[in-house]
Amino acid sequence: MSKKLEGKVALITGSGRGIGRAIALKLAADGARVVVNDLDAEPAQEVVEAIKAMGGEAVACIGSVSAPDFAERFVGTAVEHYKGLDIIVNNAGYTWDSVIQKMTDEQWYAMLDVHLTAPFRILRAAQPVIRSLVKAEQDAGLRNIRKVVNISSVAGLFGNAGQANYSTAKAGITGMTMTLAKEWGRLNTTVNCVAYGFIKTRLTEATADGNATAEIEGREIKVGINPDLMTMLERSIPLGRAGTPQEAAGSVYMFCIPESDYVSGQTLICSGGLTGI
Ligand SMILES: NC(=O)c1ccc[n+]([C@@H]2O[C@H](COP(=O)([O-])OP(=O)(O)OC[C@H]3O[C@@H](n4cnc5c(N)ncnc54)[C@H](O)[C@@H]3O)[C@@H](O)[C@H]2O)c1
Numbered sequence: 001m002s003k004k005l006e007g008k009v010a011l012i013t014g015s016g017r018g019i020g021r022a023i024a025l026k027l028a029a030d031g032a033r034v035v036v037n038d039l040d041a042e043p044a045q046e047v048v049e050a051i052k053a054m055g056g057e058a059v060a061c062i063g064s065v066s067a068p069d070f071a072e073r074f075v076g077t078a079v080e081h082y083k084g085l086d087i088i089v090n091n092a093g094y095t096w097d098s099v100i101q102k103m104t105d106e107q108w109y110a111m112l113d114v115h116l117t118a119p120f121r122i123l124r125a126a127q128p129v130i131r132s133l134v135k136a137e138q139d140a141g142l143r144n145i146r147k148v149v150n151i152s153s154v155a156g157l158f159g160n161a162g163q164a165n166y167s168t169a170k171a172g173i174t175g176m177t178m179t180l181a182k183e184w185g186r187l188n189t190t191v192n193c194v195a196y197g198f199i200k201t202r203l204t205e206a207t208a209d210g211n212a213t214a215e216i217e218g219r220e221i222k223v224g225i226n227p228d229l230m231t232m233l234e235r236s237i238p239l240g241r242a243g244t245p246q247e248a249a250g251s252v253y254m255f256c257i258p259e260s261d262y263v264s265g266q267t268l269i270c271s272g273g274l275t276g277i
């Protein structure tokens with residue numbers, strides 16, 4: 001059976017772990033060649049090796065999406081290695097929570113940088129590349145539909161106490177999605193967004209005391225959720241449980257395959273039915 005994404009070039013930020021990793025493996029399993037990005041080299045390289053082990057093609061582009069030179073390097077990696085660019089998934093990110101009276105400017109800007117400015121820069125850097133690929137395709141009488149999938153959260157759609165920084169950035173990415181869907185229609189590129197509810201990853205996994213941290217961009221950031229809170233949260237989800245990274249990847253995949261070629265500017269909620277928090 002032919003693969004739906006055969007030969008497509010997919011760029012996926014934050015794909016060393018969690019949802020991004022599952023997206024990378026899912027798209028690669030369906031034939032995409034993947035540019036794997038992560039802050040951390042080891043998990044990114046592990047994903048590259050996993051894709052190669054299943055007969056696919058992948059290359060790593062290590063570094064923070066928040067670095068000012070990252071976008072050009074990321075797009076450049078795809079062009080240099082695969083001479084193309086068909087799918088971009090803006091997934092990299094984390095949370096750094098505080099109630100507003102305790103939130104520092106550093107916390108505020110860190111969330112805007114990673115969840116909003118980074119996707120903006122990546123899409124800005126991709127535009128001239130896509131434009132020239134589209135021109136060449138049109139000259140050859142071809143139409144290739146490209147796909148952008150941005151990642152948001154129920155926190156960006158409904159708000160979440162303690163996440164003024166994160167929810168603002170995740171709300172912003174839905175606006176960027178709708179605007180670029182309008183700008184990029186003439187580039188035969190659909191631009192959609194997936195807003196997750198509660199997906200079990202390092203970001204949300206229950207830890208014994210709820211006090212786990214991870215080093216992210218040189219800072220010790222609290223990760224994980226207290227198990228009691230986790231149980232309470234899961235009860236509020238109509239499907240009665242958090243989602244898996246593989247289930248989360250399924251929603252992104254839907255926007256990447258040809259069956260969704262005429263869908264653009266949409267935000268799909270992938271939350272097990274949760275419509276508020
Ligand atoms: N897990 C959830 O419940 C949930 C809910 C809503 C939205 N999201 C969103 O999904 C996306 C993925 O989150 P996840 O749950 O898979 O988290 P995760 O921590 O499991 O994976 C995120 C990956 O992104 C990488 N990353 C973080 N900052 C980066 C940066 N500046 N540059 C490059 N890589 C970076 C991390 O190193 C990590 O490997 C995030 O945008 C997150 O906000 C997650």
Ligand SMILES: CC(C)C1=CC=C(C(=O)O)[C@@H](O)[C@H]1O
Nearest residue numbers: 095153154155160198233277
């Ligand atoms: C409170 C819980 C369901 C929650 C909502 C949104 C998140 C996200 O990453 O978007 C989680 O980190 C978590 O705070």
